[in-house]
Amino acid sequence: MTITTTEAPARTRTRPRRTKGRGGGQALRTIGLYVFAVLVGLGVWQLLAMKYGPSLVASPSQTLSAARELAADGTLGNSVIASSRRILIGWGLGVVVGAPVGLLIGQIRIVRLLLEPYTEFFRFIPPVAFVTLAVVWLGIGESSKVVLIFYTAVFIVTLNTSAGVMAVNESKLRAAASLGASRSQILRRVVLPSTVPYILTGARLAMGNSFLTIVSAEIVAAQVGLGSLIWTSRNYGRIDWVFVGIITLGILGLVYDRILRVIAMRVLRRYGAAV
């Protein structure tokens, strides 16, 4: 039912792409292909729902009405806000701490040697492994979740930043020194700007991983949040709510990544050929 109604606008979109031809049609063509891919996915989803029934797979239309229901009583909105808040605080702290630490690791040998054993050790331990400890140590409040997200983000940003520092063209550093820049001037004026693209990449990767972590962080004792929505829905046997949680998570992640990407492009254009 829903599929036939969503197909109609798609057709009007694909048609001008064909008539318009090469030049300006490129963007329309891209959008058309995206829409097509999404429609195929929705179709497959619908077929699976019809085959396995609503107790296993909620159909697109069931998911949509469940989303309306959850949105109406505020659950969906609150979940999005709660999860976003945790992700943004944890991820933000991760970037704010990870970038300077990465700079120091990359720039100062002693710091690198002192911290490397820890970065090399902890990056193999997934945040899920710390869920229990986080709750035991920090309680069931916000801090346990934020710390888990922070843990996820900080290593990625640190490792990317230090890799960026070590990739700075040696001649650039020599040139700066030869032009009379002091060590700290070189760090601030040359190393940091050269590393910005790497920090941004690290931040983007960390954002993706924060979304992976948020669900496990909210498994235990979270009242609201998309992760907790998914987990509590299971207890009520509401598969359609689970679907709503998952799809919202995906859309939210996509939106955040797009925003980061736009910011990154703006900044990178300024930092130009550094990448």
Add this chain to the structure above:
Amino acid sequence: MAEAMKGIEKETVENAVAVTTVAAPTRTEPTAGRGAALRVEQAGISFGDFRAVQGIDLDIPAGEFLCLLGPSGCGKSTLLSAMAGFIEVSEGSLTADGAPVRGPDPELGMVFQSSEVLFDWMTVHQNVTFGPRMRGVSRAEQNRVADEFLGLVGLRHCADRYPGQLSGGMRQRVQIARVLANEPGVVLMDEPFGALDAQTRQVLQQETARIWEASGCTVVFVTHDIDEAILLADRVAVMTAGPAASIKSLYTVDLPRPRDESDPAALRLRNKLREDIGEEVRKAMRDQGLDDQLDREAKGA
């Protein structure tokens, strides 16, 4: 001096006394007089067990334009890096105006072969004023410096552009302006035009000669291009093939400026330099186990 020998004076390194007595070419009036004298005595540079250069003796008077010429991989750039203070000499001594070179110094400016050393996130203006800015000079002074040195390399109209928007030749001009903006006593140039096309290179060589004469600083210019050396240098130091390279011979290029490539004396000098370097290249190839037969045939030997 006999007319036939005009312009060419060969000194062998064994004749160290003669080397040190070569005065700055008489033809140049020491213009601004801010050049610094570089003195290299029995200098050697090793990396671990690897000996890159050894037994280098060079006395470069203030205001001289010296070309270091040699086969690729002979350690010219290594020697230049030591002069810039990027690496330390393992033996012997290296002094600028009597003071030992202990590290990078704005007095010893370096123009690199690759223009990647420009700061891509800064405008041309910001690149050129980087040195003065690090010293904390006033904004007005920075603007004056940018205006003067961008004018010198003919890039005043590009002040607000980013290096990524410039051609290779323009980027090298920016590099030169950035070094000169520090008003160094010595400008070290490491094959600065090696990556440029022939036309651009020629223009920049002429500009280099003009800028050097205007600024009065000492220049040490590394190249493997014989014509470039003849066009620019007061003296040409030919290096032997590495490892453990040293100075093979020193030539004084006493030809009027601007240089004329078709001057018979220039042609004679070119042949001599070519002979000297060819010898070293062949030696290097033999050392690497390469047959130099083809090379000799190509030269018509």
